[in-house]
Amino acid sequence: MVATDVWITVRVVPNPYVFALCSFMVGSIVHVLILIIATAKMNRKKFIGTVLDPNFLGFFIPKNGLLKHLILAGLGNAISTISYVYVVALTQDPSSVLPFTNLVTAYLIIGDLMIEKEKPVLIEVHAFFMIILGAILVSLSRGIVNLAGLALVLGPMNLGTFLYVYEQKKARTIKIRGKRYDSINLRVWSLLFTTIFIIIMAPLIVGPESIVLSIVISIAHFFVIALDMLLAFFAYVLYIRALGMGKMSVVNALASVSVVISLPLTLILAWVFPDVYILPDLSGVFGLVRIIGIIFVFLGMTALSFSEVVGYILIKSKPGSGSRLLKKLSTIKGVEYVSATAGKYDYIVRIKIRSLGKAYENVLQKIIKIEEIIDFVWISVLKEWELV
Amino acid sequence: MDKVNAYILINVKVGTTAHVFNELSKIDEATHISLTAGEFDIIVRVTVNSLEELFNLTEKIHKIDGIIKTVTHVVEKELSKTEI
Numbered sequence A: 001m002v003a004t005d006v007w008i009t010v011r012v013v014p015n016p017y018v019f020a021l022c023s024f025m026v027g028s029i030v031h032v033l034i035l036i037i038a039t040a041k042m043n044r045k046k047f048i049g050t051v052l053d054p055n056f057l058g059f060f061i062p063k064n065g066l067l068k069h070l071i072l073a074g075l076g077n078a079i080s081t082i083s084y085v086y087v088v089a090l091t092q093d094p095s096s097v098l099p100f101t102n103l104v105t106a107y108l109i110i111g112d113l114m115i116e117k118e119k120p121v122l123i124e125v126h127a128f129f130m131i132i133l134g135a136i137l138v139s140l141s142r143g144i145v146n147l148a149g150l151a152l153v154l155g156p157m158n159l160g161t162f163l164y165v166y167e168q169k170k171a172r173t174i175k176i177r178g179k180r181y182d183s184i185n186l187r188v189w190s191l192l193f194t195t196i197f198i199i200i201m202a203p204l205i206v207g208p209e210s211i212v213l214s215i216v217i218s219i220a221h222f223f224v225i226a227l228d229m230l231l232a233f234f235a236y237v238l239y240i241r242a243l244g245m246g247k248m249s250v251v252n253a254l255a256s257v258s259v260v261i262s263l264p265l266t267l268i269l270a271w272v273f274p275d276v277y278i279l280p281d282l283s284g285v286f287g288l289v290r291i292i293g294i295i296f297v298f299l300g301m302t303a304l305s306f307s308e309v310v311g312y313i314l315i316k317s318k319p320g321s322g323s324r325l326l327k328k329l330s331t332i333k334g335v336e337y338v339s340a341t342a343g344k345y346d347y348i349v350r351i352k353i354r355s356l357g358k359a360y361e362n363v364l365q366k367i368i369k370i371e372e373i374i375d376f377v378w379i380s381v382l383k384e385w386e387l388v
Numbered sequence B: 001m002d003k004v005n006a007y008i009l010i011n012v013k014v015g016t017t018a019h020v021f022n023e024l025s026k027i028d029e030a031t032h033i034s035l036t037a038g039e040f041d042i043i044v045r046v047t048v049n050s051l052e053e054l055f056n057l058t059e060k061i062h063k064i065d066g067i068i069k070t071v072t073h074v075v076e077k078e079l080s081k082t083e084i
Helices: A002-011 A015-038 A062-091 A098-116 A122-139 A147-172 A183-206 A209-220 A224-246 A248-255 A260-270 A284-305 A321-332 A356-366 B017-024 B050-061
Strands: A310-318 A335-342 A347-353 A373-386 B004-012 B030-037 B042-049 B069-078
Touching: A015 A062, A015 A183, A015 A209, A015 A224, A062 A147, A062 A183, A062 B069, A098 A122, A098 A147, A098 A248, A122 A284, A147 A183, A147 A224, A147 A248, A183 A209, A183 A224, A209 A224, A284 B030, A310 A356, A310 B030, A321 A335, A321 A347, A321 B069, A335 B004, A347 A356, A373 B017, B004 B017, B004 B050, B017 B030, B042 B050, B050 B069
Parallel strands: none
Antiparallel strands: A310 A347, A310 A373, A335 A347, A335 B069, A373 B030, B004 B042, B004 B069, B030 B042
């Protein structure tokens, strides 16, 4: 996707503001068309969209809390995009400051703390910073850091991205007809709101003529920009599905891995299209720094993948404990959901917590103190498959 | 009509866990499949339209080669952190 972005900015739309406007205007059309196709029925029961996201419920107009999250996600994305194009226009060498966008993971750790009201464990902090530092090292350039550009990246750009990811995560966790809000509707609606905000913001910075120019360029180069936005659609749908699975900071840190994967791709593209793509600098000390960056990213990822504990607690309770026990169990940190069941056990509790130590401290120590519980069994999850 | 959620707790023959896990992942109604260590070997969470459908589904699961025993728990009420 980044490769097609570079192609378009070099060959088709050199002005970054106009590029942003064109992308979102064409992108809105492409995304609405995708939503219409996804809503078509594959058979009597299923929409075509369920191939991409099994939770897809067809065309769905957001309301109330969901609408609020999507509008705020759109606003965050618009702030981040406008800041990005401002950095590109302001600095002679944006590649010297753009690697610092990877620091948004640090902002997301704070976001996760706000959601889960819990401190990250040490191994997570180590892993996050290894990944962030690695991603920065891989994407570093020889350019001189422009302080105004850096301030823009660390301020509105990263905060905009934070708002975008945070609100998407909140929207993704909303349940509609028993299923999580699907990633296709989420992506389409958040992009539509982003487009509205960008159409409002961009002319304030570069003048109203940018709208007319964007429409002219969008029509002239519709298919190239549409292809770029089609790729963006698939990339973001997968990203949003991942957001439904885990913590924002973890998903974002893992997404930083793309800088490592983009390195060999850029090498191939620079060899095939030397006039569009710049050959990454891998010589001498600079090459060594990039290799160290790659090692950091992989070490961080490995550490992160071993940090989480998932388990079930099967509980037998005293007669008449009812919803009182259900509520008590649901307030325990690390509890994902509590199900009152009919069967051998009265309650099945699903746990997702950051370490075994925290599972003992935050969950088991609380469970043993609940008087309504007669007996319980802890079952550790070794491997999991989840419909997300 | 409200959907019916249920947990199916499964014990399998030694050496068949991976096969059973793969077969279960092909079931459309399964939303979570956890390979576990403890009293049960696999825990499956399913969402179906009715108890009749749940019965048919458990029948289907029983036919998977390697399964020794299943215990089904129907969810009567649930509190989830993700529900808003």
